[in-house]
Amino acid sequence: MFRKGFGLGSEIAPALTRDYHSALVEWFRNNGFSLTADDTTILLASELGFCYGVDRAVEYAYETRHKFPDRRIYITGEIIHNPHVNDKLREMEILFLSTPDNLEIDLDAVEAGDVVILPAFGARVEDLNALRERGAVLVDTTCGSVLNVWKNVQRNARDGFTSAIHGKVAHEETRATASWARGAEGQGHYLVVRDMGETEEVCRYIEEPGESAAFRTRFAHACSPGFDPDLHLGHLGVANQTTMLSSDSLAIARRLGQALTTRYGASEQARRFRSFDTICSATQERQDAVVDLLAMNLDLLVVIGGYNSSNTNHLAELSIDHGTPAFHIEDFTALNSDGSIRYKPVHNADEIIEPSWLPRGPARIGVTAGASTPNNHIGQVLAAILNLRRVALPVETSSICHAE
């Protein structure tokens, strides 16, 4: 198992620059994250795009290809939730063992000596064990912030606490976290709650236990095998998927703690409840930067990132909650020259077309991007917006980035 990189940073640097660099984003960074020309102001979030975990995972995948030029290389699933980055890996002949529509890993083709990359989200314990049994060479790019969540849920299992995980049950990271919450002997339990609505259902059961069979049916998709609400809701340790909205995670933790107090009394709180805020610092910084941006009197916010990227979706949600229109797009091809935009509305799975999205007169346009969005894709969107507003690019980009 390789976990610390191969020391090939200088060898892969030209490929990373070619595939992900943006001179235009660099220009914004060096000029206070804003550009004003005539009646157009573009404001870029001060924290956006690749986070430290994604940077590391992508670099490690490129290093792996460089280190093993003649080996068959697999990855258990999307390395991060950005279609363009995953396509780059496919171009490097890295083979995917699962798809976004079916996260179950197909191990049939993996043979001893094959190299298998584990993505930034990590992998489930059972998948890791199966790959080891097959004699695969593992390259683990799991983000340190995810490993920190696993440490907490393993401690819960050891101490007899059920892990209440605030996350999306079908997200790779939460699937992996749930598997680690079973603990070393498989003795631990977990329950995944997606939002405050589901949390309220759990809290009502804690406060006034009802029909356990009905509860088990309701949460069958989201709890550990053998989960019994009458036995396993008495000691809770809250953890969260690292990319959830931090205000939601904190509120959910508070509500669960309160339910245990209502049921067992305040004196039992410390013995029965623990909570670790496991939102990663990169997610928090991107959410904070959007809150700052929204305070700048924007007409609208453009959010760039994969539609299945949890942290990107939450950036758009913050904007809508603030009352500022948000347009979540995957890349610059969503911006049409006829003035329309193709985007995913918040809480909707499908894209829609908005015929007219840019103000005709003075406009203050915010731009942000999720932690899995490469700089060149941010730069392409910035260039397209400037073009639609008839503003000249402030920097020559073609010699540095072919994509802009």
Ligand code: SF4
């Ligand atoms: S969003 Fe956070 S947890 Fe996920 S890869 Fe980035 S730093 Fe790691």
